[in-house]
Amino acid sequence: KAGVTQTPRYLIKTRGQQVTLSCSPISGHRSVSWYQQTPGQGLQFLFEYFSETQRNKGNFPGRFSGRQFSNSRSEMNVSTLELGDSALYLCASRGGSGTGGALGYNEQFFGPGTRLTVL
Amino acid sequence: AQSVTQLDSQVPVFEEAPVELRCNYSSSVSVYLFWYVQYPNQGLQLLLKYLSGSTLVESINGFEAEFNKSQTSFHLRKPSVHISDTAEYFCAVSVQTSGSRLTFGEGTQLTVNP
Numbered sequence: 623k624a625g626v627t628q629t630p631r632y633l634i635k636t637r638g639q640q641v642t643l644s645c646s647p648i649s650g651h652r653s654v655s656w657y658q659q660t661p662g663q664g665l666q667f668l669f670e671y672f673s674e675t676q677r678n679k680g681n682f683p684g685r686f687s688g689r690q691f692s693n694s695r696s697e698m699n700v701s702t703l704e705l706g707d708s709a710l711y712l713c714a715s716r717g718g719s720g721t722g723g724a725l726g727y728n729e730q731f732f733g734p735g736t737r738l739t740v741l
Numbered sequence: 742a743q744s745v746t747q748l749d750s751q752v753p754v755f756e757e758a759p760v761e762l763r764c765n766y767s768s769s770v771s772v773y774l775f776w777y778v779q780y781p782n783q784g785l786q787l788l789l790k791y792l793s794g795s796t797l798v799e800s801i802n803g804f805e806a807e808f809n810k811s812q813t814s815f816h817l818r819k820p821s822v823h824i825s826d827t828a829e830y831f832c833a834v835s836v837q838t839s840g841s842r843l844t845f846g847e848g849t850q851l852t853v854n855p
Contacts, residue, residue: 732784
């Protein structure tokens with residue numbers, strides 16, 4: 623099976639612009655989660671989508687949004703970019719419903735990330 | 742809310758020496774525990790996990806971690822490290838009923854020197 627793919631891998635934008643990042647999960651996985659990784663704040667959860675519905679959301683401003691399509695591919699959008707949005711954005715996909723117990727636990731698989739630089 | 746504290750931001754060791762990377766967590770509900778590894782310019786890879794049962798869990802490349810409920814710890818150990826183990830290691834927790842959301846520690850950079 624192909625792994626989680628993220629496009630683009632690198633992106634440079636200027637303050638005030640908006641950006642869209644894409645994540646294609648492993649085939650058959652319906653859960654996609656997004657994380658932001660920065661040297662100062664570490665790894666922080668942005669949101670999770672399951673079957674086209676946002677299931678969980680982290681503590682980020684409304685400038686950060688996402689969506690999931692019927693083929694489980696997901697996009698996240700950041701509007702009005704700020705310098706502090708410079709980060710590695712990781713997505714992770716997961717099989718199953720994601721709410722089973724220990725016996726039904728499905729591992730999350732991470733993509734290589736998109737490195738966003740805001741100038 | 743949950744939180745994870747990794748007690749060492751950097752751990753330098755010599756090749757073939759033992760290593761322990763420390764992780765403590767805080768949660769008012771039951772959690773699953775994980776260690777992830779990140780090599781330069783790559784995403785995260787799951788190293789090992791504790792879901793239930795035996796408190797000692799092992800990975801295929803010689804790492805092990807022990808869940809200690811009373812001390813709310815999940816330290817990662819390896820008896821003999823290799824140069825190729827150089828990477829950043831993240832401890833994480835997930836609330837058992839909250840789907841996929843992971844709360845990560847700040848990370849520990851393990852550097853193995855020859």
